[in-house]
Each structure stands twice: as C-alpha cells, then as structure tokens.
Amino acid sequence: MTRESDGADAGGADAGGGDAGGGGERLQKVLARAGFGSRRVCELLIEDGRVTVDGEVAVLGRRVVVETARVAVDSVPVPVRPGTVHYLLNKPRGVVTTAADTHGRPVVVDLVPPEPRVFPVGRLDADTEGLLVLTNDGDLAHRMTHPSFGVEKEYLAEVEGSPGPLALRRLRQGVDLEDGRTAPARASLVAPHAVRLVIHEGRNRQVRRMLDAVGHPVVRLVRTRIGPLADRRLSPGEWRALGTDEVRGLERAAAGEPERPEGAASPPDPGGGERRGR
C-alpha cells in the first residue's frame, strides 16, 4: 500500500526499485496522467506486477524520470514523456507527406500546429487521401512503421473495372510485385468499382501496385483506418488530437495485439473531440 494520497509528489520514501536518490515522479501519478485511471487504480496495476520500467517489473514506490524511462503496462509501452503529442489528420489529395517539398506542393506538417514539431508516421502518396498520424513520439512512430510489427491499414480504392472473384482471390493470396510477393490482404468488393483492402505492410505505392497487378488500376485511394483508428467525421484537411485511449490502442496494435474487425465503427469517444483545420 502507498501512503500517497495528498497529490504532492516531492520527497517520500522509495519502497525499492526506484531511481537512486528518489528523483522523478511516482509511477502511479505518471500512469494516472497517461490515462490508466485514478492513482489508486494505478497503484493496483503496479501491485499486480503489470507495470515495468526499463524492462523490470516495478514495485509500489517506484519513481521514474519521465524524460528517459521506458514504462509499459502488460508489455505495451506507455508514452510518458512530457510534451508528446499525437494528431490524426485526414490528408487531402495533393498534399505531400514529407517535411518539405522540392516542387513547392503543400506538406502535411503545414496542416497541424507548428509547435511542438511533429512528423508523419509512415506516408501516403500525394494523390492518396485519408488518415495519417503525426507525432513527436519517435518510439511509437518506429514501432508503428517497423515491418515486423505490421499495424493494419485499411484502404478504400475506387478502381477501373469491377474486380471479380479471381482478382479478389489473388489479392487475398498475395500478389507478385517487382519487390516480391505481398503478404495476403483482406479484400472485399464493397461496390461494383470499389474495393476495401486491409494490409499490414507499408511498401511504396503498395495498394496501387497490387490493384494494377490484378488488372484494376486505382482511380481514387482513401485510407480509412490505421490499426484501431478510424474517424468518418474528420473532413479532408481537418485534424484532431488523439485521446489517451486511442494512443494506447495504437501502442497495442504496434505491439501486435488484434485489431478491431474490418469495417467496425469509429470508437464512441474519438479522443480529444476538437477537430481543427488550418
């Protein structure tokens, strides 16, 4: 049990496993701020041995330096560094996913607040629309884009012609591209000229090349989901901050936990609530 109940975080005994000299903040306070519930609930998580700091199971009384500590709950990393922001942007067509464009085209970072500086997680082609995460959380970005983690991405593609069972089967089995066979995709025809495709690789122009290869070039491509994140209310050019639950959902997806079913509705609380455009 802890003695902490007054909200003050200076001083106090270190019950073991803490930073030398008692520096940093109490772990339950850090977890509560990250959205895991009240401090009491977070103490229970610690007591149950579900929280690690730098890979070691934490005990109650543990203090952490949030700038450097790697905190995880149930093996899923928790972003605790102050000033970390995560945005979900609905990228419009014609905007490029790089920090600067040599051809003077608009860039995604111009659509979100300039401070703190964020960068896009992965990329969408200039002519692709849809959801893109931007953050200054380099660890999460790395985990989300690393091929071995494979966060699912769902796309809606308007295509030339109407893909039949054979084309859909090829997409589901994996398509031979010049850089090798793709992993099997989930593919379904949602309208005569529209395919929903779920992939977890992130190769360059992958969806366009897969659909080209099965004889149905893309006319329009929209990314509609990234792991657990979908938001049909976000208009092109609008962004919003992700809520702590949503960031945790992304962390879980990057850690390899199962996704929500294909085509599932947006979460009831889409996080920060406020939608903005610049």
Ligand code: URA
């Ligand atoms: N696949 C593509 O072909 N383009 C994108 O922008 C994303 C996935």
